[in-house]
Amino acid sequence: MKAMKFLAVFTVLVVLLTACGNAGSSAAAPEVCETDAFGCAVFEEGDVIKIGMGAPMTGGNASYGIDISQGATIAMIDAGNIEGWTFALDAQDDGGTAEGGAAVANKFVADPAIVAVAGHIFSGATAAAIPIYEKVGIPMLSPSATNPALTTTGSKVFNRIAFTDLNQGNNAADYLYNTLGIKKLAVLHDGSDYGKGLADIVAAQFVADGGEVVDEQAITPGETDYTAVLSTVASKSPDAVYFGGYTAEGAVLVNQMKTTGLENALFFGCDGTYGEDFLTRTGENGEGAYASIAPASPDSEAKATFNAAYLEKFGKEAGSLSPYTWAGYDSAAGLVVAIKEVAVVSGKKLYIPRGALVDAVRTLDNFVGLSGTFTCQDNGECCVDKPQFVIVKDGAWTTAD
Amino acid sequence: MNDPAPLPLVPKGDNNLNTDTAVMKKQKKGSKLLKLLRPALGVVVLLYILFRLYQVLIVQHEYGADTWTRLLISGLIIGGVYALIAIGYTLVYGILFMINFAHGEVMMFGAYAALYSFWGFKLINIPGKETNFLNAYPVIAIILAFLIGMTVSATLGYFLEKIAYRPLRKAPRLVPLISAIGASIFLQNAAQLLFSPQLRDVTNPDILRRGVGWTIVINGNDVILPYTGVFTFILSIILLITLFILVQKSKLGRAMRAVALDKKTAALMGVDVDNTISRTFIISGALAGAAGVMWGIHNGLVYYYVGFIPGIKAFTAAVLGGIGNIPGAMVGGLLLGIVESMGPAALGINFQLKDVLSFVILIIVLTFRPSGLLGEVLSEEKV
Amino acid sequence: MKNSIRQSIRTGVTFGIVHIFFILIAFNSMISVLIAKLSGIKNPGEIPAPKFYIAFTLLMGLWIGIAALNKKHSLSVGKKLLLSFTTSLTTGLMAGVLDVLLAIILVNKVFIRDFLTVLSFDFIKATLFGMTPVMGTIVTVLCFVAAGVAGGALTILNRTEAVQKFWKNIISWFKKQIEKIQYLSRGKYHLFWQIGGISLLALVAILLPMQWGSYWNYVFGTVGLYVILGLGLNIIVGLSGQLVLGYIAFFAIGAYTMALLNAPEPHNLMWGFWPALLLGVLLSALSGLLLGLPIMRLRGDYLAIVTLGFGEIIRILLKSDVLTNFTGGPRGIQNIKGPMFFGIPFNSEVDFVYLIFAGVILAGFVYNRLKQSRTGRAWLSIREDETVARATGVDTIKYKLLALAIGAAFAGLAGGIYASRNQFTGPDEHALMASINVLSLIIVGGMGNIPGTILGAFTLKGLPEILREFANFRLLAFGALLVFMMLSRPDGLIPSSRPKYDPPTEPAPEIDKKEATHGK
Amino acid sequence: MENSIIQVQGVSKIFGGLTAVNNVDLEVSKGSIYSIIGPNGAGKTTLFNCISGFYIPEHGTVLFQGEALNGRSTDAICSLGLSRTYQNIRLFSNLTAIENVMVGQHPRLRENWMDAVLNTKRCRQEEKISVAEGYKWLEFVGLSEFANAISGSLPYGAQRRLEIARALSSNPVLLLLDEPTAGMNPQETLEMTALIRSLRDQFNITIILIEHDMHVVMGISDQIAVLDFGNKIAEGKPAEIQKNERVIEAYLGPGGAALANKYRRKKAS
8 A cells, every 4th residue: 555655656756856957958950969969959049158167156165156156146147148149147056066067067058058167166076076077078167177187087077277186286296395495394184085186296296306205294174272183293493384275274274384383384275265364264373374375466456356346246355255256257268258259140049069168168279367377288287387386465465486 | 382383492391491591501601701802902901001101101101291281182172172073962862862963063063153253353443543343352252252153153053943843842852953964964065055164264353363372381492372272171161060050050051951851741730841941952053163262263164064073972972971961961061072182192193193092092981981970870761 | 031042042042043044045025926836926036926925924033933842732822822933032132133234235235255155145135025215124124023823823723622633633633544554454455455455566667657747857866776785785785784875886896887878979889788687686785795805804994994984995096097098088988888688678767767666676685585585684683793703603794795795786787777768877976975975864764664765865966856846955855954954854854673573383393312413 | 499490599670779679589489379468669560570580680590491591581490491470561562462472472482584584494494383382372271262352452351361372372381471461450360360379270371460460479379479668588388378467467568467467367267
């Protein structure tokens, strides 16, 4: 009898859900669409061109997702239109996990209006999402997924403007050893794939350069008291502390270094600890802290206007939620450039050949964004120039010589 | 004697006894194995720990006395806060036998209260003086902040109980737990939507600036004893003792203990059960609020997720000390704090593994004292 | 009457607080956007036209008006209307006060978003319906009162004989249909109906995955995996009554076995799907035993916290530097090879849905068989009263361990499939929240029965997907629903019932002392 | 000792300071009904707990059919053929009556979880049998029409009988009944007495029972032991016990004997 009742419930649910999730298809189209590997996305009058974004909007990492999506939203406004067809961002919550990432990816795939994805934000979600986009030819341009393995799988659709750990790590180590003349380095990371990857490379390279790594420790992210770990680091009396991770923990470390016998050691962060938030949270403790960022003029015109727009729209300083605000803008803007490149208008309809778009993103060349200038390689790495090093001087990030 | 069915399994005569004794012997062996295994496991772990301690302390001799002092300090401070939150769990558990999963979120709102009240005070300018209320009258400001924080959290705790738990008092044991989990998810996201997911720093009054403190010189290096830390620790201890006295001496305390023992009888004796439970939630909420404010003052960082991890830790601490037992919660909290700060250093393992360490300690303690360090030992149940 | 007026005002205040909360989290914008979309506007933007805000306010008013008359039957129509009026007026006035405050913020250009982040000036303008502050406030109050009274009127109308009769008819009609089915399925066509029902189910299960597109395939796949998990945890919590909070650890063990044996990095073993799955199941079962051995003496919440600790230990170790070379550390493991099915690659979403359905059927089958057996009864007796169960001859420790091992094995199965479907697994997939989800789903669905577990899985995993329309409010709504469900149905959506045993048809074997006793 | 089924030899149980059972000897001959009486707190239930393995006595041994029970877990003891009921009813109250009885049969059955999953012949057979047996025992205690009712919801008397059925369903040799008629009205008491007697007569199950109701005790016991403050102060046939001075004092306090005699004389005249 249960079987029958359950059958009823089941069928009802099935019908309900199928009603929600049915996909459309494209109509007759210009020849590009015939030839294109994945066909075209078609837009009627008044439709909007959608760019997807999979990001953690809830849970412990929500600030990243929300901030990056907000940055991208402004990119949508700046994007203008293609003969009347405007752009819109569809940011979905993937919780930063593989399960969420795959769910969101499948949702985007089912939505014909989604032509490209700015993201995902976290490497786990991205890894699970790539194969799904691969099948239907939706290009990705991730602002922040740094896991090196992502670009080694020969994916056609995945690109990123984020630093690879290798590039950033090696240069940072060399800079520490050669330019700053650090001999004894302590390496910390937050146990995330980003932080750990970076820290490991820095440590290895620093040793290769001839320096000594006196201590390598991992901290538990999301906590607010790292005095214990810092004390043990202090007992090794390093000249500098390298930290691979994000501002959330980086700022706490900088503050607590002062009370744990590391007041004379130098703090060297990464692009994860760069941003206004670091300054406000560390105050005078932050003076003399380093960070490495993508090569760009940190205070360009565009950036200033963006910051103003961001503050106006979201009531927060750009970069106060996460260091990736500008990267978020860039990933969306870069996709817009690619889309404008390939979009075709014929007979009151807009056609976007998906295959061509995938190539267009992969061949993105010399795209000047807020967080750097990007040229995508064949493997999808778009940020390959040497990083630029910045230091906090009188409460502001200034280029270190 | 002419039915086919039961013959094969209803054993008869001698052989049945043999089979039974055989079965019994097997079970006996099994239980003996268990009896052996538990101490064996404990011994192994203990030996390993001792070996590591020997390695680190004697052989490598990595850290000097100054480092140990620093570790001890940070351990005590964090432990004090844990203890304070743990009390909340213990009170509620002792009286309702439910895990108030949303307790950490209650604390989080207390932290937000501290953040905003300090900001508010900073905005109030004192006419004439070149300063603001926060720094002009820091003591008043701090007291006010605590009052606000405790009020907010207490109110939250009160309504939490009224809305999410009270209707479920007769329900199966796990139902209130799920309701609590729902409430916790709700509160977290509510905070995120209200106050934005931004991570923010509490601006302390100057007399309690973070990262400043008395300096003691221990073998050459000066160890800083941060003001905020000392403040936090002393205050939490005071609060704990006050609460202990309250529960032991006051009328309310008696009522609480009565309800904890037996709701029906307590009601018959004229104790207003609902009222007592509400008050318990108010008290535990207020304590969580205080913990939140201290968290804000000492650690500074406040965001919507700040309550989750301490919540779990504090619950661990409560169980470690013997849940339902107030001194137990204190001991558990301090022990957990110290294990977290000194343990990894002492065993020479990565600080990433400090939670592993604390949970292992928990498991060991519970395997030998199944009701926690100070929990009353449940003997074999009376029948 | 005076009393009920006071009560109605109290209700009004409550709703006022709710309304203010909604405004402060910009819930009204979200609903307005939804309304706009429903009314056919393709891209309403974050802040749609004022009329949709008015619509939101009206909806709130209606709700209040209806709620005001909750459990009020004896009163006369006029009084009922009065009640709904007072309630909605109270709320309206509170909303009005809020509007005034907002207006002040707007007029003086106070920047308050550091404290309450949603209160941008555009938002405030929209909340005041884009009118002048005074007008906006007045309109708000009017909306509430009008809608409130309308809601009251509706309720009254709904309670009139005719309407009630109408509903009754509909309900009774449905009841009749169900009874018909029941009758048929009981009568001599019983077997036919069983087979019919099951084959229909099978047909649905086979046809739909091809039909409904990869997204819903994925969602249903996830739901299926959680059904398996739920059944496993049901054996531990539902049957043998041990509260285990670290259940996801076993899932992780299954997933990592699959990943380590079938991914190029870090070991490149490539054993293939099926052996890895089997090994994963065995390993999780084993780990269940190992966890169980030392802690079998613990009961209730002590067990809960210890197992929670176990879960966290597994997660942290998987993530830690110590094991990075072995488990890939925080990066997790990528490019996990999908299964081969008799030489055919078998890894599209649809295939996996089938695979998962198969897993669900297997799990349900095993669960059912166990539940209705000597073993199952032993577990239940332990859940009911461990001491007495022991004295009744049940080797409690053995059976508790057995429950842990089998439950863990289920988790291992789910984990293996999960890893190879996502082609990725990492330590943070297996956080505490996942364990809690599984526990919630079996309790929400109704402890200890399969339909309940399935429904629970739909609620816990399907609902958030359906709630995606709610954007950032998704988890907020989810948490609220969780509480609400527990309050409204403490025994779960489908409470379990005890199996019935009919008396034996052949004459019961008479009790002969020689067999019935151990005596010599 | 050929005829005795259980021998309690010098058993003592001490809680902290207080000696609940002090060096008690009992010997129960097979097929008899043996009552243990004594004022409240005399240590009767404690003695039961020592015999059935809930407590491990500090001194002394319990021999059951010649085997020492010391240190054996309750489940092992149960599967030796010794089962019991409880002073405050302890049913599996969310299970149905029949399920309770089926759990009771646990030690008799050999089916394991693999059998259940694969639904082997053994499993099917044992399931059939355990239902049949279950109904048989419910029939015996007169509850077969409540078979599928939730046991917690049964009336008090029925619960007592169900508990006995559960104890019986493991085919015990020795049955310990802890106050079987407590809180029953005279009618129910009579039924219970008859039930206990028929247990012995039909199945030759030896019964040790703790009881306060003297009519019951005197009515059915072959042998009675009296405990007071943990000591066995008397043992013998009902008639002897009724006359025993110490017993009367134990119940009525010092000088009780005289009082009792007066009372007897009144009744006589």
